[in-house]
Amino acid sequence: MRPLPSVLGVKLSADLRARIAAAAKADGITDSAWLRQRALEALGVESAVDAASGPRPRIPPEELQALSNCVREIAVATQHATLGQTAEVVASLGRIRGVLIPTCVGLAGRCA
Known part of the structure; x- marks a missing residue:
C-alpha cells in the first residue's frame, strides 16, 4: 500500500x-x-x-562540496591502503571524519 x-x-x-x-x-x-x-x-x-x-533539509553548496571532497579522500585512502601505507590511511580517515561528523550532526539538527 x-x-x-x-x-x-x-x-x-x-x-x-x-x-x-x-x-x-x-x-x-x-x-x-x-x-x-x-x-x-x-x-x-x-x-x-x-x-x-x-x-x-537543504544541504548548502559548501557542505555538498565538502562531502564530495570526502568521496575523493576515500579514493586516496583506498589507494594508500592497497600500498600498505598505514599512516597515510589513518591521516585520510582523520580528514574524512573531520568533515563527516560535523556535517552529519548539522544535518541531523536541521532535520529535527
Missing part, C-alpha cells in the same frame, strides 16, 4: 498555481508537499505520513 494513496484534484488559477510553485521551490519541496504542509498547519493536524513527505 502506498503511503499517500489519496489524490485530490484542485482547480487553480494560473496566478495561484505559479505562486504555489514559487513558494514550494523557495522551501525546496514539491508543490504537493507544500500544499500538504499548509493544510496540516491550517487544520492543526499532525500526520506522520503526510509530514514525512514534507520539507527535506
Whole structure:
C-alpha cells in the first residue's frame, strides 16, 4: 500500500498555481508537499505520513562540496591502503571524519 494513496484534484488559477510553485521551490519541496504542509498547519493536524513527505533539509553548496571532497579522500585512502601505507590511511580517515561528523550532526539538527 502506498503511503499517500489519496489524490485530490484542485482547480487553480494560473496566478495561484505559479505562486504555489514559487513558494514550494523557495522551501525546496514539491508543490504537493507544500500544499500538504499548509493544510496540516491550517487544520492543526499532525500526520506522520503526510509530514514525512514534507520539507527535506537543504544541504548548502559548501557542505555538498565538502562531502564530495570526502568521496575523493576515500579514493586516496583506498589507494594508500592497497600500498600498505598505514599512516597515510589513518591521516585520510582523520580528514574524512573531520568533515563527516560535523556535517552529519548539522544535518541531523536541521532535520529535527
